[in-house]
Amino acid sequence: MMIRHLLVVCATVLSVVQAGKHDIYSGHSVYGVHVRSKAHQMLLHDLEPILDLDVWQHGIISEREAFIRVAPENKEHFLNALDEEGIKHYVHLEDVAQTLEQRDNEMNSWRASRRNRMLFNDYPRYDEINAFMDRIALQHPSLVRVVTAGKSFEGRDIKYLKISTSNFEDSSKPIYMLTAMIHAREWVTTPTLLYSVHRLVENLRSQDRDLREDIDWIIMPLLNPDGYEYSHTTERLWRKTRSHRPEINATCWGVDGNRNYDSVNFGLIGASSNPCSDIYPGPEPFSEVETAYVRDVLLEHVDRIQIFMDVHSYGNYITYGYGDGSLPPNPVELHLVSAVMGAAIDIYKLPEAYFYRVGNSGILMYPTAGCAQDYAQSIGVPSR
Structure with a gap:
């Protein structure tokens, strides 16, 4: 019964399509990173809040690469950290803004071809x-x-x-x-x-x-x-909610909703205390x-x-x-x-x-x- 339900629910994959303006992602690149050990995984995990990395796929050791979006101002630091540990990497997407524009055009063409x-x-x-x-x-x-x-x-x-x-x-x-x-x-x-x-x-x-x-x-x-x-109208890769707490930070919006549930180690694992971060868990559970x-x-x-x-x-x-x-x-x-x-x-x-x-x-x-x-x-x- 559960198996047939999952076939109804279907598989999910990341889709970066249909947005408005993508200029904020100009110069951002996505790197494929070969993950060969737990240490490699943990390095990427540790760099995520420091360099405000956007992890599109977390790698599986010796099986799946990680895909990481990096802002232009953080590329040198990011690549140097990988090179120091001998971690192989390659450019997966040269410019995220151009890729998003291309996907927009493809999606618009697809919609135009559909009658129903x-x-x-x-x-x-x-x-x-x-x-x-x-x-x-x-x-x-x-x-x-x-x-x-x-x-x-x-x-x-x-x-x-x-x-x-x-x-x-x-x-x-x-x-x-x-x-x-x-x-x-x-x-x-x-x-x-x-x-x-x-x-x-x-x-x-x-x-x-x-x-x-x-x-x-x-x-x-x-x-x-x-x-x-907001992800449709303003920032295609927006991840968080849109709450605003000026008493905490006047210029940053939102909380990572999937870090905001009450649990042991709330805010201490896989999260950032920076309200501007994509993995900011919020000031308290719920x-x-x-x-x-x-x-x-x-x-x-x-x-x-x-x-x-x-x-x-x-x-x-x-x-x-x-x-x-x-x-x-x-x-x-x-x-x-x-x-x-x-x-x-x-x-x-x-x-x-x-x-x-x-x-x-x-x-x-x-x-x-x-x-x-x-x-x-x-x-x-x-x-x-």
């Missing part, structure tokens, strides 16, 4: 996403309900869907909860969840009927609407209304939530906590289920795509604290 635009085949804007959810609920009132969790920092409604054949009143049914787009630039994640809704509600296949009849669903496709809209809404939904349904999936891009991974490399009470079960899920997706992957890798996020990729997976597992999700 399916919402989940594109990157819909905030209003389109809300309209989709409202329409689904209006057309299927016995199955779907739209819930407004509350307002974002800038006053946008944050909505989610509850899908149930029993109006969430059958306590014997497990709940699967999916969230996406806490990181504003990960545009592909929201269409992934919209497609899941489409498959569950509008295009249910006979072999998937139990997914709808035996499970209740909570699907939150756009957690960070402020950052998402300082962001967006993450607080997820917390509230999790706590409301914690006794029934069997699966919690926080969908991100990029890099074909299925990971579980804890982010610091320690393990929850059921690591064997989590690993086995994740491995079967990954294998099922691999059957349908593109030839050039990586096979899915499975493991503890802190060991497989990099250590963090304050992420959604850690918080969910710490309060008892998944329950079994």
Whole structure:
């Protein structure tokens, strides 16, 4: 059952497309870095806050390169640090601004060639996403309900869907909860969840009927609407929320929402104390209304939530906590289920795509604290 659901959710990969002006990225380059040891991984991890590096892919030792965006003023320092350790590297993208412009042109040409635009085949804007959810609920009132969790920092409604054949009143049914787009630039994640809704509600296949009849669903496709809209209009690679606390910093906006959940070592691992950093965790856990809404939904349904999936891009991974490399009470079960899920997706992957890798996020990729997976597992999700 879980395997077939993941095929509905599909794989996610980083997509850098469709923006406005990209001048702020002029001269920024992306380097491929050959990671050959844990020391190489840790060097990149340590350099990230110091040089304000933007990690597009965290490398796997002797298997996958890391891809790192570097501002022009930090290139010399970055390359010297790699050379001193004998770490091989190469230029993956010479100029990020030019690459983004090229992707914009390609996307516009693709849209112009399409007669019928399916919402989940594109990157819909905030209003389109809300309209989709409202329409689904209006057309299927016995199955779907739209819930407004509350307002974002800038006053946008944050909505989610509850899908149930029993109006969430059958306590014997497990709940699967999916969230996406806490990181504003990960545009592909929201269409992934919209497609899941489409498959569950509008295009249910006979072999998937139990997914709808035996499970209740909570699907939150756009957690960070402020950052998402900002990434469309102003900065394509914007990652954080758009909260502003002038008492902390007058010129820097936002918090990394996936460092903002309450957890052991909050703000101490995989984060930066600099409010301008992309990995700034915020002044305290749940300082962001967006993450607080997820917390509230999790706590409301914690006794029934069997699966919690926080969908991100990029890099074909299925990971579980804890982010610091320690393990929850059921690591064997989590690993086995994740491995079967990954294998099922691999059957349908593109030839050039990586096979899915499975493991503890802190060991497989990099250590963090304050992420959604850690918080969910710490309060008892998944329950079994």
